[in-house]
Amino acid sequence: xxxxxxxxxxxxxxxxxxxxxxxxxxxxxxxxxxxxxxxxxxxxxxxxxxxxxxxxxxxxxxxxxxxxxxxxxxxxxxxxxxxxxxxxxxxxxxxxxxxxxxxxxxxxxxxxxxxxxxxxxxxxxxxxxxxxxxxxxxxxxxxxxxxxxxxxxxxxxxxxxxxxxxxxxxxxxxxxxxxxxxxxxxxxxxxxxxxxxxxxxxxxxxxxxxxxxxxxxxxxxxxxxxxxxxxxxxxxxxxxxxxxxxxxxxxxxxxxxxxxxxxxxxxxxxx
Ligand SMILES: NC(=O)c1ccc[n+]([C@@H]2O[C@H](COP(=O)([O-])OP(=O)(O)OC[C@H]3O[C@@H](n4cnc5c(N)ncnc54)[C@H](OP(=O)(O)O)[C@@H]3O)[C@@H](O)[C@H]2O)c1
Numbered sequence: 001x002x003x004x005x006x007x008x009x010x011x012x013x014x015x016x017x018x019x020x021x022x023x024x025x026x027x028x029x030x031x032x033x034x035x036x037x038x039x040x041x042x043x044x045x046x047x048x049x050x051x052x053x054x055x056x057x058x059x060x061x062x063x064x065x066x067x068x069x070x071x072x073x074x075x076x077x078x079x080x081x082x083x084x085x086x087x088x089x090x091x092x093x094x095x096x097x098x099x100x101x102x103x104x105x106x107x108x109x110x111x112x113x114x115x116x117x118x119x120x121x122x123x124x125x126x127x128x129x130x131x132x133x134x135x136x137x138x139x140x141x142x143x144x145x146x147x148x149x150x151x152x153x154x155x156x157x158x159x160x161x162x163x164x165x166x167x168x169x170x171x172x173x174x175x176x177x178x179x180x181x182x183x184x185x186x187x188x189x190x191x192x193x194x195x196x197x198x199x200x201x202x203x204x205x206x207x208x209x210x211x212x213x214x215x216x217x218x219x220x221x222x223x224x225x226x227x228x229x230x231x232x233x234x235x236x237x238x239x240x241x242x243x244x245x246x247x248x249x250x251x252x253x254x255x256x257x258x259x260x261x262x263x264x265x266x267x268x269x270x271x
Contacts, residue, residue, distance in 0.1 A: 001227055002029035004055070006081040008074075009033050010064055010120055011090030013040040015189030016139060016222075018047065019215035020087055023223055025053040030081055033059045034073060035090060056081075064090045064116030067123065074123040085135040085226065086124045088117045093191060095150040095199045106153045113157035118164060125172070132176040135226055138165040139182045142210055142239055146246045146253060149261055150203030169231055180225050181232050184218045185210040185239035201268070205260040211238030 007024050011017035012033025021031045025048050033044055041059040048057045060076065062069040077083060092112045094105050117138050128134030143151050144158030162181060169179035186192055186207045196204065213236045221235035234243040245253050 002027040002085075002223075004028065004030070005084040006030040006032060006077070007085040007087060008077060008083045008124065009087045009089060010062075010116070011035055011088075011139075013037065013044040013059070015089070015191055016184065016187060016215045016218050017087070017089035018044050019219035020089065020222060021048040021057070022051045023216070023219045025049070025051045025055060025057060027223070028054045029085075030055040031057045032077055032081065032083075033057075034062050034064075034070075036061060036063050064088075064120055065111045067119040070119045071123040074120075074127070078127050082131065083124055083127060083134070085137070086120065086128075087137040087139070087222070088120050089139045090116055090120075091139065091191070093151075093154045093195050095154065095195050095203050097150060097200055098152045101153055106156070109153040109157040110160065113154070114160040114164065117161050121164075121168060125177070128172075128177050129175050134177045135180065136168070136172065136177065137180045137182060137222060137226065138168075139184065139222075140165065142183050142185045142234065142242055144183055145243055146257075148203060148206055149257065150200040178226075178229050178231075180222075180230060182218075182222055182225070183232070183234045183239070183243065184213065185234075185236055185242065186212040187215055187218050187235075188212055189215050202261045202264045205264050206257050209238070209256065209260065210242045211236055213239075 002024055007029045009017045009020055012021045013035040021033055025031050031048055045057050045059050060073040062073040140161045141158040143155045144162040147155045165181040172179050218235045221233050225233040234240045
């Protein structure tokens, strides 16, 4: 399915995006990764190229928060390689309690996670619409289905990604473009490593209950979903369980999260 196809991956220099780049290279896709840091892009290209595969590997620098930058890069890619699949994996997280979170952090999360996804879809979709084919994958989060303690900014930005992706799916389907939403649980990436050091203990206790996956496991779930034309992927058993519980027994999910928060607070106060 991916042989000779061009896949553009935002956030392809690290974590889930990088694992996707490696896995798609092994399937002979032409892999194009896009993110901000030139140094990270360079080492990611070398890492992807170290996998066996016949496709090309290239990188472009762009900040997904800037529509102009993204449009320029998309036009440059399209000149040599029509984009068959777009994967929006670029994202940020800055966990903090709402009382400690400043307004700038909310703007940052919305700009990078939500508007960043919108910008890239807006730049790529006209080309896919003209060809009447393509696949768009937006990486949301389990925290885009369940509002989690410490994630007032992150959850809000991921709920926005989810709403946008569902509406986009309905609009793109009649034009032969398939849109997929991915909602991973905790995934072992540099993002998680960074946020672990700043995360309130209540957030860590809640996240632990949805399990942790490797970036490769998440990448493989996404690739399977692309092949099977799924519209939603929640990787991992615990993630799926948490998703279904949030849909069908939301009161129980709230009870479990509230209990975890209460036990962390009890431990902290030493009672
Ligand atoms: N790891 C988890 O536990 C987890 C769980 C659920 C969902 N997710 C979601 O999965 C996606 C990937 O996360 P990850 O864990 O793989 O994170 P990561 O290892 O930190 O990688 C994030 C990638 O996004 C790029 N990026 C960040 N801001 C950008 C911007 N403004 N413009 C362009 N590129 C940007 C980064 O490169 P530069 O900084 O060089 O730009 C990097 O390549 C994110 O959307 C995240 O919210 C992650």
